[in-house]
Amino acid sequence: MCSSEERVVAVIMVGGPTKGTRFRPLSLNIPKPLFPLAGQPMVHHPISACKRIPNLAQIYLVGFYEEREFALYVSSISNELKVPVRYLREDKPHGSAGGLYNFRDLIMEDNPSHIFLLNCDVCCSFPLPEMLEAHRTYGGMGTILVIKVSAELASQFGELVADPDTNELLHYTEKPETFVSDRINCGVYVFTPEIFTAIQDVSSQRKDRANLRRVSSFEALQSATRSLPTDFVRLDQDILSPLAGKKQLYTYETMDFWEQIKTPGMSLKCSGLYLAQFRSTSPNLLAGGDGLKSATIVGDVYIHPSAKVHPTAKIGPNVSISANARIGPGARLICCIILDDVEVMLSFIQLSGGSLPLGDGPVSRQVVYPAGGDYNAKLGVTILGEAVAVEDEVVVVNSIVLPNKTLNVSVQEEIIL
Template identity: 40%
Template sequence: MLKAVILIGGPLKGTRFRPLSLDIPKPLFPVAGLPMIQHHIEACVSVPNLKEILILGYYPASELTQFVAAMVQEYKINIRYLQEFMALGTAGGIYHFRDQIRLGSPEAFFILNGDVCADFPLVEMLEFHQQKGNKPLMTMLTTEATRQQSVHFGCIVQDRDTHEVTHYVEKPSTFVSTLINCGVYLCSLELFHTIATVFNARQQEYYNDGAGNGKEVIQLERDVLMPLAGTGRLFAMPTNNWWSQIKTAGAAIYANRHYLELYRSHSKERLVERGPAAGDGSKCSIIGDVHIHPTASVHHTATLGPNVSIGSNASIGPGVRIRESIVLSGASIANHSLILHSIVGRLSSVGQWSRVEGTPCDPNPNKPFAKMDNYSLFNSDGRLNPSITILGCSVTVPPEVILLNSIVLPYKELTRSFKNEIIL
């Protein structure tokens, strides 16, 4: 029997994801038509003998109750949300709820960071972990980054033959390795003994010296992985599958593109059939991969794609062109408007003949992931970098205006065009 733990953090995190996280918890932000962590759940459900999924974080339970109930109903698997009493760190929450994870004596359990998006190779990880016998305490998923990108992640040095991790550094100040940590792990229950050692040392320091107030905050990367490297108990499984993180809204556009591409192989029913508009007015013109929620209304003269997601109850008018964008639930795009490289927030409206446009900031699209999440929002002189355009919740864009490379906070009613601005 196996379990999975999804770490989602809490409302104090994800500030770089604003304004999109102001009206919805970041883990529930829809990417390719599904809440972000539903992609994690789908990957876990595909693993044989995985019986329970635990979601750990410090969001108020009321914000996830409906989502969890819907997931249990859809996937027929036991899913629970366990709320931390404070931010306990990536390993602190796991240790705090150790009895819940160990309940039923699972053979092993997965840990998935909630801000990771990927073609998760969980079944392959399980096979890799089992092939090592009783040696591994933990197997981590790894991928290759460029030399410049690697310092933004946990960097791994491994034995090329055995894949044993001999050295690990979290976000090093200088180059260590191009092999990086993907934030996906498979762990034996013995891991709790290792975390307990860290926890007890923290408690001792606190009561002896009164140092700090984070005696229960434990970071998996710094407090567990770094000391574990070189002991013969930590292994790295490389993958060539697509992988990225969602730290900023720009990364959501990138993740949307790749999840839509993955639908082609395992969920074709979520994509609209490609091709020109139907003569009977039943279908608009579709280019590339496009997801349209069944409740959305799209005029047959509109053209969507590639890489577009349209949310529930959205309305797309005649002659509208949308490309590389996410339109969230209840949004309306009026006649002959253009939406490029943008996210249109919930219940927002774009007037007719308007142009909402961002600039793609994918510095290396040929890599298995792109560092859009570390792409700085501002230049060194303080000006806004070219990026996607984001409309927060309930934003009104009037007819015949241009909104270029700008971020609009919720409940704003614009009166003119903007370029490279944040509208507060």
């Protein structure tokens, strides 16, 4: 049990505009962390999960975006959750652990007993209170959220081995070339403040090694060129791997869903996972309809209160419709994300298999065919950028069209730059 005096802070790593290029073109006009999944910004889901942590004092967002890009959202979510949310901009890359250490003085202002660290681009149920309870029982410096995946997928992530009885982390390796384990790192952690000492030790060791090099040695100079900066510390290679097997780190396995949001196709899959989760956590966010005075709703659907949906439209499953969107008579929307101010007007329009129109402007007289459900495929979805015009009778299949383009011929499995 936690003491009523103990306080907890959460840090969410949101990356920056130079990262996440695989998520383009969805991130061309909006920061990736603010792209909507199930009607809420991507970063909103981990933030909402943090709200459930006992004695939460503060939430920090750390990234490389300009502060103005997050100012409005940070103000809004702070008022909504009644928990202070603050954006901290990194001046240069410090690594996943170095970025945390760079803001240690601010993070420690509330004298927290525990610090949660979450990556923004993961989609899961975020069992944070359960993690914290397990972490207190283990008594170590940190606890990592892990999940079991297929052996084929495991090599794409950090693989780890844990003691089956104590859950102590025994071995950790990042994206190994050969199979190590079917348990992987989910990118969600809870630490005691001792994590800062561990990060500082890595920096100090680097400085000591640098001072021992002979400047006159050509070989040493070559080595120094390849070495990392002393203040650049990676959480996986520099902290998790060396501390494995030293009774400092433990694991908490989730049996629920987990995905990493790296590509446009994964955004659609994760939006569906969050919509399904709303059934138990936030049923008030899911739309309903009878097909008479309101649109027919099939499965899990989110519709923003300001959106206008014609009663003859049929929506779902896995559809999220954002603010001020207009869905016209007879429209059939399946498995898609409709962003702000998009207008779907004609009755024979079908946006299916993962069509994500971006920005404002009408989507006119087009058919977007199903993508076959391969969310990881490079062209596994159809994406229409902001102000894209698709002329009459044009068919778009499994293609990505960047903003401000006009399509007057059909395209299939192409990227239109």
